Amino acid sequence: MIIGGSKISREELEVINPYDNSVVGRVPIATKEEIDKAVESAKEGFKENKALSPRERYEFLIEASEILSKRKEEFSKSLVTEVGKTIREARLEVERAIENLIFAAEESKRVEGSQISFDSSKFGRGKVGFYARVPIGIILAISPFNFPLNLSLHKVAPALASGNSFILKPSSYTPLTPEMMCEALLEAGAPEKSVNLLTGPGGKVGEELVKHPEIRMVTFTGSKEVGERISSLAGFKKITLELGSNSSLIIDENSKYMEKIERIVSGSFSLAGQVCISVQRIFVHEKEYKDFLDALVQETEKLKVGNPMDEKTDIGPLIDEKSAIRVENWIEEAIEMGANLETGGERRGNLMTPTILTDVSRESNLFRKEAFGPVVIVNKFSKFSEAIEMSNDSEYGLQAGVFTEDLRKAFEAFEKLEVGGVVINDVPTFRVDHMPYGGTKGSGIGREGPRYAIEEMTELKLLCIDLGQSS
Numbered sequence: 001m002i003i004g005g006s007k008i009s010r011e012e013l014e015v016i017n018p019y020d021n022s023v024v025g026r027v028p029i030a031t032k033e034e035i036d037k038a039v040e041s042a043k044e045g046f047k048e049n050k051a052l053s054p055r056e057r058y059e060f061l062i063e064a065s066e067i068l069s070k071r072k073e074e075f076s077k078s079l080v081t082e083v084g085k086t087i088r089e090a091r092l093e094v095e096r097a098i099e100n101l102i103f104a105a106e107e108s109k110r111v112e113g114s115q116i117s118f119d120s121s122k123f124g125r126g127k128v129g130f131y132a133r134v135p136i137g138i139i140l141a142i143s144p145f146n147f148p149l150n151l152s153l154h155k156v157a158p159a160l161a162s163g164n165s166f167i168l169k170p171s172s173y174t175p176l177t178p179e180m181m182c183e184a185l186l187e188a189g190a191p192e193k194s195v196n197l198l199t200g201p202g203g204k205v206g207e208e209l210v211k212h213p214e215i216r217m218v219t220f221t222g223s224k225e226v227g228e229r230i231s232s233l234a235g236f237k238k239i240t241l242e243l244g245s246n247s248s249l250i251i252d253e254n255s256k257y258m259e260k261i262e263r264i265v266s267g268s269f270s271l272a273g274q275v276c277i278s279v280q281r282i283f284v285h286e287k288e289y290k291d292f293l294d295a296l297v298q299e300t301e302k303l304k305v306g307n308p309m310d311e312k313t314d315i316g317p318l319i320d321e322k323s324a325i326r327v328e329n330w331i332e333e334a335i336e337m338g339a340n341l342e343t344g345g346e347r348r349g350n351l352m353t354p355t356i357l358t359d360v361s362r363e364s365n366l367f368r369k370e371a372f373g374p375v376v377i378v379n380k381f382s383k384f385s386e387a388i389e390m391s392n393d394s395e396y397g398l399q400a401g402v403f404t405e406d407l408r409k410a411f412e413a414f415e416k417l418e419v420g421g422v423v424i425n426d427v428p429t430f431r432v433d434h435m436p437y438g439g440t441k442g443s444g445i446g447r448e449g450p451r452y453a454i455e456e457m458t459e460l461k462l463l464c465i466d467l468g469q470s471s
Contacts, residue, residue, distance in 0.1 A: 001028045001199050002182050004041035005192030008034070013199060015176055018084030018317040018350050019308055025082070025176045029200035032208065038167050038196045039214045042138040045165035045194030050135055052191070054109045057161055061105035063188035065098045071184070072098075075149060075177060077309075082174045083145060084317040084350070085271050086308040097150040097181075100433040104157035104450040111162055111454060118464065126469035133458040135163035136238065137216035140209050142202070142230075143178060144221045145171035145319055146274045152178045154433070155219045156195075158453035160185070165194035167215075169206050171222075173319055175199045202226065210234050217457060221276075223370075224395070224442045240446030240456050242438055244370040245398035246280040247428040248391040250413070251292055252384060252404035253285040258295060260403075260426065265299045267401075267427030269354045272318050273327075273374040277399045277429045280371055282378045283387040289380045293358065296378065297343050300354050315374060317350035324350050327373030330365040337361040339377070362393060370396065384409055392418045397440035399428035420447075 001008040011026035030038070049057070068075060072094050079090035113132035118124030141155035148170055159166040170178040175197075182197045198205055210218055210233045217238040220230050227241040249264065251257050257264065268279040284292045308316030318324045328347045334357055335341055344355030352374050360367055360377040367377060381387040384404075391400055399421040402413045414422045420439040423430045431437060438447040446456050 001030060001034070002179065002186075002195065002197040003034065003038045004045070005186055005195065007183075013172060013175075013201075015082055015174070016320075017081050018319050027175050027179075027199040030198040030205045035198060035205065035208050035212070038198055039138065039212055041193045042165040042167050042196050043214060045191050045196070046135070046137050048191035049160060049165055049194040050163040052163070054111065057108040057163070058105045060185070060189035061101050061108065061157060061161060064185050064190070065101035065105070067184045067188055068094060068098045068101065068181075075180060078177045078180060079149060080308050080316075082176050083148065083271075084308055084319060085146075086313050086316050087311060089271055089316075093147055093150050096433055097153050100150055100153045100450070101157055103434045104153070104161040107158065107450040107454055108161035110451070111458065113460070116462070116464075126467050127464055128467060129462065129464040131460045131462045133162070133454075134461045136457060136459055137164060138214060139164050139166045139457055140212075140215045140218045141166050141168045142206055142218065142220040142222065143168065143170050145173040146271060146276075148174035148177045149181055150433070151221050152181060154221075154448045154453065156185070158450045159457055160190055160194060161450065162454045162457050164457055165191075165196070167196040167198060167209060169198050169200075169202070169209060172199070172201055207233060219446075219453070219456070227444065238456060240438075240448070240453070241444040242276065242446075242448055243396075243442060243444040244372070245276050245396040245439065245443050246368070246370050246394055247277050247396075247399055247401070248281040248283060248394075249279050249401040249427060250384075250387045250391065250403065251282065251284040251288055252387075252402065252406065252409060253287045255288070255403035255405055256425070257288070257292060257403045261295045261299050264296065264427055265303070267429035268376045269300070269303060269315055269374045270429070272315050272352065274318065274372050275429060277431065278372075279376055279401070279427050279429060281367065281391070282376055283381050283390050284378060285387075286380045286382050293342065293356075293378055297356055300356060301343055303354050305351055305353055315354060318352065318373060319350075321350050323373065324352055327352060327371055327375060330369075330371060331355055331357065331375060334360050334364045334366045334377070337364050339364070339366075342378075344374070362390070368394070384412070388413065388416050392416075395442040398443040399423060399430075399439070401426055401428040401430070419443075
């Protein structure tokens with residue numbers, strides 16, 4: 001826990017390695033007094049960071065990226081032990097985090113406004129002016145367990161780049177790497193009081209922070225249910241919510257999916273399927289169905305499940321056994337409702353083999369809800385419009401992927417799919433960290449990506465000057 005640049009250590013909340021259930025760390029549970037202290041620190045930190053020039057913010061963010069680069073393997077191993085992702089996945093997250101800091105640093109120099117032509121109105125003659133983007137204050141960042149480094153940075157780096165301060169409340173599953181990240185920001189020269197991290201259960205620490213009147217914005221990544229709870233508690237605050245999904249992938253007839261079958265498998269099962277934009281529902285044209293399914297099963301069965309620290313492991317554990325049991329139950333439910341198990345479906349503790357089911361009922365949990373596990377469903381369609389309708393048959397709308405060689409269908413998908421992003425000839429799991437990222441419907445409110453997060457974390461302020469000219 002970090003308040004105003006000072007680290008606070010108490011062994012109250014255990015951090016568990018999902019692979020072997022060993023205790024890898026212990027962190028404090030923030031008290032009400034510590035919450036208030038962090039808020040007071042962030043108030044002062046806001047003043048300090050706001051007073052810095054864009055160049056000064058750029059410099060400490062670039063320095064933070066260089067610190068992460070030098071400590072890449074240390075951060076990667078921390079991610080493996082508390083998240084359970086494979087060492088290769090962990091290194092990729094650190095690489096993205098480094099790039100994310102650079103993107104935020106670059107955007108710190110582009111927080112700009114624009115001139116207003118008041119005399120476009122007959123009542124505005126003789127007046128000139130402009131608007132500027134100004135920081136809003138304390139940003140409360142609540143980050144998830146699956147990408148505790150990079151998704152924390154998606155919130156705190158734009159906050160600092162735009163002149164705000166932050167309080168970070170990481171997932172109780174994965175608080176260790178975010179604490180290392182905050183220490184790196186402080187080492188890089190970020191204003192001490194602008195960097196604050198509080199640990200503890202979301203229902204206790206998180207809710208107290210969400211309700212706090214001094215917080216100006218809440219940015220949250222997690223489940224739809226918790227997002228709705230935050231919305232009900234936040235009151236008069238700005239909110240960005242990046243919530244769940246059950247992303248679809250459409251395989252059109254005559255499309256070149258075979259060239260990217262490994263990519264499709266990776267998009268389905270990376271991080272044991274615990275990715276917001278993981279492929280969950282695949283809709284395949286009936287002419288391609290058999291060939292696609294055979295290739296998907298064959299490639300999936302090559303994946304190695306096991307120790308995430310092993311360089312050869314492809315899939316590590318789910319975050320806890322409760323989650324693994326839930327996914328197992330949903331698979332059994334789908335089979336009872338008529339689905340066919342093509343491969344996988346086996347569980348050993350927190351580990352699950354990658355699972356493919358076909359002919360899955362639209363009333364099943366695997367079709368309707370977010371699985372957040374290593375399982376995909378494959379159903380067939382005859383008309384492209386049918387695939388779009390099935391994709392839209394969801395309370396979520398984050399991203400969708402479409403494999404097609406027909407440009408008209410690509411634009412039809414862009415127009416009609418009810419999602420925040422459409423990816424043509426790739427999986428919906430595609431994301432680079434400077435693109436606008438967010439969803440529609442139950443997948444959230446607002447957008448991430450440093451430029452777009454800064455827009456959420458700033459307000460427009462207008463200056464109008466009367467030059468005294470006669471009308």
